Amino acid sequence: MKTTETPAPVPAESGVPVTKTGAPEGNPAKKQKKEGSVLNVFSHGMLILWAFMVVLPLAWAVMTSFKSDSAIFSSPWALPDKLHFDNWARAWTDANMSDYFFNTILVVAGSLIGTLVLGSMAAYVLARFDFPGNRFIYFLFIGGMSFPIMLALVPLFYVVNNMGLLNTIHGLILVYIAYSLPFTVFFLTAFFRTLPTSVAEAAFVDGASHTRTFFQIMLPMAKPGLISVGIFNFLGQWNQYMLPTVLNTDPDKRVLTQGLVQLAASQGYKGDWSGLFAGLVMAMLPVLGAYIVFQRQVVQGLTAGALK
Numbered sequence: 155m156k157t158t159e160t161p162a163p164v165p166a167e168s169g170v171p172v173t174k175t176g177a178p179e180g181n182p183a184k185k186q187k188k189e190g191s192v193l194n195v196f197s198h199g200m201l202i203l204w205a206f207m208v209v210l211p212l213a214w215a216v217m218t219s220f221k222s223d224s225a226i227f228s229s230p231w232a233l234p235d236k237l238h239f240d241n242w243a244r245a246w247t248d249a250n251m252s253d254y255f256f257n258t259i260l261v262v263a264g265s266l267i268g269t270l271v272l273g274s275m276a277a278y279v280l281a282r283f284d285f286p287g288n289r290f291i292y293f294l295f296i297g298g299m300s301f302p303i304m305l306a307l308v309p310l311f312y313v314v315n316n317m318g319l320l321n322t323i324h325g326l327i328l329v330y331i332a333y334s335l336p337f338t339v340f341f342l343t344a345f346f347r348t349l350p351t352s353v354a355e356a357a358f359v360d361g362a363s364h365t366r367t368f369f370q371i372m373l374p375m376a377k378p379g380l381i382s383v384g385i386f387n388f389l390g391q392w393n394q395y396m397l398p399t400v401l402n403t404d405p406d407k408r409v410l411t412q413g414l415v416q417l418a419a420s421q422g423y424k425g426d427w428s429g430l431f432a433g434l435v436m437a438m439l440p441v442l443g444a445y446i447v448f449q450r451q452v453v454q455g456l457t458a459g460a461l462k
Contacts, residue, residue: 212438219431226427238428245433249420253406254413255436260323261398261409262391265330269387270380272331273338278368280339281346282354292343298336307400314401321404329397334387341386345379346372385448392441410437 218226219241221234245251280292310329311320319325349372357367373380395411402408408416417433 212442215431215438216435219428219435221428221431223425223428226431241428241432242436244426245417245429245436249413249417249429249433251410251413251417251433251436254408254410257323257407258392258410261326261330262388264324264327265334265391266384266387268327268331269334269338270384273335273383274342274373274376274380275368276335277339277342278346278372281343282351292339295336295339299340303333303396307396311400321402321407323407326398326402326409329401330391330394333394333397334391338383338387341383342376342379345376349375381448385444388444389441 214231217234218230220237220239221241222238225232225234276295280288314320314325314329317325319328353371353375354367357371362371393411394409395415398409398412402412414433414437418430
């Protein structure tokens with residue numbers, strides 16, 4: 155009498171669990187792929203939701219700036235019947251937004267250039283040269299990042315007043331530079347440490363001085379880091395409100411943030427909400443434009459240290 159032979163169990167691949175009969179339970183690669191796709195869908199969904207939450211208020215403000223006052227309250231979510239450019243003209247001239255823009259550009263341009271020049275020089279020395287007190291000076295800059303600006307407003311007011319810099323553009327520029335230096339030095343010190351030393355050593359062998367090596371070789375190599383920290387400083391200085399409110403009380407020298415507060419108060423009493431939204435969009439456009447133009451350089455500067 156013949157008996158039916160039991161088939162030999164199928165050999166399982168290494169690392170693949172098998173059942174009691176010897177058959178593989180499943181393909182782990184397919185499970186991992188499925189889990190990865192679910193995670194991608196979730197992450198992309200969250201990014202889309204976040205983008206919607208950020209873009210919707212901005213788009214609504216831009217749309218509202220071209221509406222009439224009656225249309226803002228009667229149909230706040232509808233598109234404007236026509237583009238009311240007179241709202242922008244009224245905010246630019248009657249609300250003195252042109253003067254606020256000019257003062258802000260002067261202050262931010264001067265402070266941004268001064269911050270990048272002084273910050274890059276200090277960061278280069280701290281990153282490349284070993285001398286007594288190097289770490290102490292570096293940690294002093296780090297400590298400046300953690301110092302609340304609110305605690306320094308009263309003594310800063312008296313210091314600026316005693317120096318004769320109160321209610322002046324150049325006084326505000328110097329304060330902005332001092333306010334932005336700690337973060338700039340902290341950011342650029344880490345960036346300069348990632349740059350190759352062989353290029354600087356070759357320049358020294360060719361007879362270049364430290365100053366020429368820094369400005370002609372090392373500083374161009376640090377361009378991604380300079381653009382990144384420049385964008386962050388531009389955003390912080392453009393939106394700065396507390397310092398100019400305390401140190402700049404002259405109505406003719408107000409910056410944009412002070413002007414927006416004044417615009418909100420005056421236009422709110424007048425009921426000129428369309429002019430108020432036009433002024434808000436005017437203050438918002440330079441920041442958005444700067445980030446859109448330099449967004450690739452910002453990402454390169456933030457990831458350069460990790461990639462090297």
